Amino acid sequence: xxxxxxxxxxxxxxxxxxxxxxxxxxxxxxxxxxxxxxxxxxxxxxxxxxxxxxxxxxxxxxxxxxxxxxxxxxxxxxxxxxxxxxxxxxxxxxxxxxxxxxxxxxxxxxxxxxxxxxxxxxxxxxxxxxxxxxxxxxxxxxxxxxxxxxxxxxxxxxxxxxxxxxxxxxxxxxxxxxxxxxxxxxxxxxxxxxxxxxxxxxxxxxxxxxxxxxxxxxxxxxxxxxxxxxxxxxxxxxxxxxxxxxxxxxxxxxxxxxxxxxxxxxxxxxxxxxxxxxxxxxxxxxxxxxxxxxxxxxxxxxxxxxxxxxxxxxxxxxxxxx
Numbered sequence: 160x161x162x163x164x165x166x167x168x169x170x171x172x173x174x175x176x177x178x179x180x181x182x183x184x185x186x187x188x189x190x191x192x193x194x195x196x197x198x199x200x201x202x203x204x205x206x207x208x209x210x211x212x213x214x215x216x217x218x219x220x221x222x223x224x225x226x227x228x229x230x231x232x233x234x235x236x237x238x239x240x241x242x243x244x245x246x247x248x249x250x251x252x253x254x255x256x257x258x259x260x261x262x263x264x265x266x267x268x269x270x271x272x273x274x275x276x277x278x279x280x281x282x283x284x285x286x287x288x289x290x291x292x293x294x295x296x297x298x299x300x301x302x303x304x305x306x307x308x309x310x311x312x313x314x315x316x317x318x319x320x321x322x323x324x325x326x327x328x329x330x331x332x333x334x335x336x337x338x339x340x341x342x343x344x345x346x347x348x349x350x351x352x353x354x355x356x357x358x359x360x361x362x363x364x365x366x367x368x369x370x371x372x373x374x375x376x377x378x379x380x381x382x383x384x385x386x387x388x389x390x391x392x393x394x395x396x397x398x399x400x401x402x403x404x405x406x407x408x409x410x411x412x413x414x415x416x417x418x419x420x421x422x423x424x425x426x427x428x429x430x431x432x433x434x435x436x437x438x439x440x441x442x443x444x445x446x447x448x449x450x451x452x453x454x455x456x457x458x459x460x461x462x463x464x465x466x467x468x469x470x471x472x473x474x475x476x477x478x479x480x481x
Contacts, residue, residue, distance in 0.1 A: 188249050216228045225247065273480065
């Protein structure tokens, strides 16, 4: 019944027709945002194409496009799906089309060597909760499982700097360019393996090692002027990594952030966070965003004390191919 086409989402993609299909579909199913037009959707798709590597899976009945699914390649073995994908034409059997696209995407992804797929559902308004129940049923029927809930947080930065306790004399501040990717990845594994981060802890050992390695897969995307690395001797014991927002030049995202277990509960995390925030102010950033596992209460409370506000929740599901 269905015909599928799986390809790279790149300069050869017909962005104008895709934006038109998306606009019409969202308008017909009542989920079009007030500020969304065909042009803004096209601009967002072009921005995504420029900043990330994507695959796109199209579903057709005859020559008619009835749905598509965008998948962001965040490492050699991991894919991320977000923003309420797949997009399905309203006057079709939506449940059937969505389920078939998701199942087919698993086949194509496995052929590309993908080991893990994560899908995110941001719950920003009441309408999203009902929407979530429908989408999650599609993914669960294809073998996805619930991982955890994240709090999406935001802090508006002013010219006023944060007061912080200086770092101990045995702690050195370094730039990301002064530390190897291997050392950062090893530190990430050790820090998050002894934490309350639900996303990391639910992985098996192989997935944890891969996630640690992949976290710095695109290290060139991190802002070298505002990312902070802490070392003790020759060992990385903390990091506060920042990268510019995909959609706003004066916004920046904090991820990952972590302190070695033996240095926790000593005020070092707060000092590193405030030091990083001051560097962002110096570099004229206006807003910083982050997400944190709601199960990770120590980190969540630290961000609240720094003035971050929870904007919305995101529920995350995952599929492991092995």
